[in-house]
Amino acid sequence: MHDEQLRTARFPLKPHRKPVTLYNQNTMLETYRGDLGGKLGWTTASKTTYIGWARRNGHTLVVTILHTRPLGVLSYAARLLNWGFAEDGKVKPVGMLVRPRPAHPPEPAPAVRPRARPLPRPARVTLPSVPLLAGLGTLMLAGLAGLAGLTVLAIIRRGRRARNPPAR
Numbered sequence: 001m002h003d004e005q006l007r008t009a010r011f012p013l014k015p016h017r018k019p020v021t022l023y024n025q026n027t028m029l030e031t032y033r034g035d036l037g038g039k040l041g042w043t044t045a046s047k048t049t050y051i052g053w054a055r056r057n058g059h060t061l062v063v064t065i066l067h068t069r070p071l072g073v074l075s076y077a078a079r080l081l082n083w084g085f086a087e088d089g090k091v092k093p094v095g096m097l098v099r100p101r102p103a104h105p106p107e108p109a110p111a112v113r114p115r116a117r118p119l120p121r122p123a124r125v126t127l128p129s130v131p132l133l134a135g136l137g138t139l140m141l142a143g144l145a146g147l148a149g150l151t152v153l154a155i156i157r158r159g160r161r162a163r164n165p166p167a168r
Helices: 073-086 130-163
Strands: 008-011 020-023 035-043 047-056 059-068
Touching (some): 035 073, 047 073
Antiparallel strands (some): 008 020, 047 059
């Protein structure tokens, strides 16, 4: 049995404490013939949502509903599944979502060594342009000015501490 088919689930919160029991709100598990499970949810963008799946006569259908009324989502899902199962044999399939997997996985392909490719030519080394040098020079001057400002600030603070200790 899969988690989405469980009617209830018990979760221990702390050791030696009573576990909490959660109840599945997907009533289609009990009321819809062939229901295999589903998930109710809610997001800000799509409001009330539901994804569910059911199987009848060897066919599995999946239904997804977004942006619906909270209490109507399961009845909409049942109506869509009923319509889908009623159309069996009446419509021509347009294809498959995925091909069926083989009964036995294929043998791994033999390892192929990649061909050696020549290395790219090294990049030309050139001198930085004038704007780059001007920018670096400006950053260096700003850094030096900042250090000078911090030095002056530290000297002023030391002088104040020596003469007048701050009041508390």
